[in-house]
Amino acid sequence: MHSNLASAAVVPRPLAGRPVLSPGMKRALARFGWAVVSVGLFTGLWELLWAIGWADPKLLPPPHVFLGNIPDQARFFNTATRWQIGVNPADGPSPYEAVLITIGATAMRVFVGLLIAAVLSIATGVLIRYFGLFEKLVLPTITLLSPVSPIAWLPVAIFIFGIGNAPAIFMVVVALFFHMVLSTISQIDNVSRAFINVARTMGATKRQIYARVIIPAILPQLLIVLRLNLFGAWMVVLVAESTGVGFGLGQVIMMARNTFNPSLVFFTIALIGLLGFLSDWLLRLVQRRVLYWVPETAGVLRGL
Amino acid sequence: MGSETYADWSSQDAVVCRGVGKTWAEGTARAHEALRGIDLDIAPGEFVVLLGPSGCGKSTLLYLIAGLERQTEGRIWAFRDPVEGPSPDRSLIFQETSLFPWLTVWQNVSFGLSIRGAPEAERRAVAREALARVGLAEAMEKRPDELSGGMRQRVAVARALAMRPKVLLMDEPFAALDVQTRAKMQDFLLDVWRDSGASVLFVTHHIDEAVALADRVVVFTARPGRIKSIIPVNLPRPRDPFSPEGEALRRLLTAELQGEVDRAFAEQEALAG
Ligand SMILES: Nc1ncnc2c1ncn2[C@@H]1O[C@H](COP(=O)(O)OP(=O)(O)OP(=O)(O)O)[C@@H](O)[C@H]1O
Ligand SMILES: [Mg+2]
Numbered sequence: 310m311h312s313n314l315a316s317a318a319v320v321p322r323p324l325a326g327r328p329v330l331s332p333g334m335k336r337a338l339a340r341f342g343w344a345v346v347s348v349g350l351f352t353g354l355w356e357l358l359w360a361i362g363w364a365d366p367k368l369l370p371p372p373h374v375f376l377g378n379i380p381d382q383a384r385f386f387n388t389a390t391r392w393q394i395g396v397n398p399a400d401g402p403s404p405y406e407a408v409l410i411t412i413g414a415t416a417m418r419v420f421v422g423l424l425i426a427a428v429l430s431i432a433t434g435v436l437i438r439y440f441g442l443f444e445k446l447v448l449p450t451i452t453l454l455s456p457v458s459p460i461a462w463l464p465v466a467i468f469i470f471g472i473g474n475a476p477a478i479f480m481v482v483v484a485l486f487f488h489m490v491l492s493t494i495s496q497i498d499n500v501s502r503a504f505i506n507v508a509r510t511m512g513a514t515k516r517q518i519y520a521r522v523i524i525p526a527i528l529p530q531l532l533i534v535l536r537l538n539l540f541g542a543w544m545v546v547l548v549a550e551s552t553g554v555g556f557g558l559g560q561v562i563m564m565a566r567n568t569f570n571p572s573l574v575f576f577t578i579a580l581i582g583l584l585g586f587l588s589d590w591l592l593r594l595v596q597r598r599v600l601y602w603v604p605e606t607a608g609v610l611r612g613l
Numbered sequence: 614m615g616s617e618t619y620a621d622w623s624s625q626d627a628v629v630c631r632g633v634g635k636t637w638a639e640g641t642a643r644a645h646e647a648l649r650g651i652d653l654d655i656a657p658g659e660f661v662v663l664l665g666p667s668g669c670g671k672s673t674l675l676y677l678i679a680g681l682e683r684q685t686e687g688r689i690w691a692f693r694d695p696v697e698g699p700s701p702d703r704s705l706i707f708q709e710t711s712l713f714p715w716l717t718v719w720q721n722v723s724f725g726l727s728i729r730g731a732p733e734a735e736r737r738a739v740a741r742e743a744l745a746r747v748g749l750a751e752a753m754e755k756r757p758d759e760l761s762g763g764m765r766q767r768v769a770v771a772r773a774l775a776m777r778p779k780v781l782l783m784d785e786p787f788a789a790l791d792v793q794t795r796a797k798m799q800d801f802l803l804d805v806w807r808d809s810g811a812s813v814l815f816v817t818h819h820i821d822e823a824v825a826l827a828d829r830v831v832v833f834t835a836r837p838g839r840i841k842s843i844i845p846v847n848l849p850r851p852r853d854p855f856s857p858e859g860e861a862l863r864r865l866l867t868a869e870l871q872g873e874v875d876r877a878f879a880e881q882e883a884l885a886g
Contacts, residue, residue, distance in 0.1 A: 503711035506681050510699045511725035511776060521728075525715045602715045602756055 375572040380404045382576045386411040415557040418546045422481025427535055430486050434493025455487035459545050477549040484545045485538050492534050496527035529603045532596045543585050627780050627812040628655040634686030635673050646837040647673045655812050662823040663816045665833025666877035671816040675782045679705040704773035708784040710765055712757040719753040722772045743771040763794045783815045799825050820866045824859055832869045835877035
């Protein structure tokens with residue numbers, strides 16, 4: 310059977326035996342390759358500046374220094390779990406585990422916050438357009454609060470929730486909520502009249518029109534808004550963590566600053582960059598799954 | 614057809630319009646009269662074509678008959694009942710593409726049934742039948758953006774047919790198509806119309822289209838739209854557009870329309886300047 314397959318494969322394909330990549334895989338690989346080249350260029354420049362003595366390794370340690378000794382850096386991660394009452398510091402998580410726990414904690418706050426913000430703001434926006442009274446009661450306050458910087462909410466988060474996960478998640482929700490409610494409303498107002506009229510001529514009720522026309526029609530734009538706010542969410546969580554909201558990457562950075570440890574700062578920055586990149590990719594994946602009907606415009610733009 | 618009294622709304626006509634007018638944004642500074650004094654009767658199974666310059670209120674009249682907008686003057690009846698809102702009996706095919714991009718072709722076609730809570734098997738069956746009638750049976754599982762413009766309009770026609778409407782309101786459905794495709798679509802529409810027995814009110818500003826399709830052509834004046842003339846067409850179908858009768862009709866309609874197009878153009882230029 311094996312020889313059978315082999316002989317069958319030899320004739321039509323010049324690349325027989327080698328796995329053939331789908332065009333999509335090839336494109337993804339190419340994009341990844343360019344990302345590696347881009348980052349490589351940046352780090353190469355940095356290393357060069359260090360090699361000729363322009364970058365002081367005490368202030369701007371080059372990547373081979375701050376990435377060179379990961380266990381050494383990892384000591385500083387997830388100190389909270391190791392300091393918990395009743396836990397012997399020696400029994401705590403290993404340095405690598407500590408890094409993973411810290412990253413996991415921060416990422417969890419970002420994504421839980423995003424999820425809560427998305428559900429809450431879409432629901433609020435839809436209710437505002439659905440019920441006139443609700444709009445009159447709620448919209449002015451939301452419009453008033455939307456320009457307030459999320460950083461201004463930080464003390465409020467700590468007053469209400471103390472320390473732990475809750476205030477960091479609260480910060481993400483607050484940072485996104487007002488903006489996304491207003492965006493939801495404007496998306497609803499921009500839904501094509503023809504779509505709504507089609508549903509009306511077929512006898513759809515107001516509820517059916519909202520559930521089956523308006524919400525699917527506004528989803529693509531809202532997911533884009535969510536993606537645009539993803540980096541904002543990361544930023545807000547880092548700020549929340551750095552003011553002593555428990556443990557996490559933000560807290561590590563703050564500690565690195567206070568103990569003057571540039572290597573640790575850059576190590577954490579590298580982690581945050583990587584995570585931000587990965588989470589954007591993840592959200593794009595979700596977007597493609599949920600919004601299967603939205604054509605990809607990137608191809609058109611690249612052709613310009 | 615029909616006297617000028619209001620009493621004859623009890624006639625069997627599919628659509629009766631009496632003194633219908635529409636002023637958009639009435640009572641505001643932006644008030645804008647689109648239609649004035651429209652008297653129009655459409656018999657069951659009749660094919661009526663509305664012809665008029667751009668902006669004269671053709672779409673507006675379809676919206677009023679569909680029940681999507683309220684007239685500001687006059688009254689409209691459909692099969693004895695006053696038109697008070699949209700009804701599945703009166704399907705409107707819109708000027709712009711209006712297929713839901715998040716649904717497949719068959720889900721689009723059976724959208725009206727799903728609104729009524731019909732089970733999937735029934736919805737599929739109805740969609741398959743309606744799509745077969747427009748020659749798109751194999752496109753069931755496709756998404757609208759995988760179709761060409763002409764196919765999309767045919768799906769829109771299938772969606773309207775799936776509701777088994779008694780009145781089919783069509784707003785320049787083939788305007789974006791090339792001449793040959795449009796001719797094909799017209800033939801196909803005539804077949805569908807004959808099978809369904811519905812009345813059709815068809816808006817266009819192509820004179821050839823009116824010549825090919827109409828039992829009667831209603832020519833509108835420039836805005837505010839009024840009925841300038843109603844021209845019966847008693848030519849057997851399929852029609853040869855180059856026959857002497859076809860030529861004569863085309864010349865007549867061109868003459869009827871020409872002055873109105875000039876007026877509409879002058880007005881729009883004045884507004885823009
Ligand atoms: N929703 C609306 N609100 C206000 N004015 C409108 C609205 N819809 C149409 N109008 C106005 O009513 C007039 C008639 O518009 P309508 O769309 O009925 O023209 P039309 O005959 O269909 O034109 P076309 O052939 O270009 O489609 C136009 O002057 C237009 O500006
Ligand atoms: Mg129109």
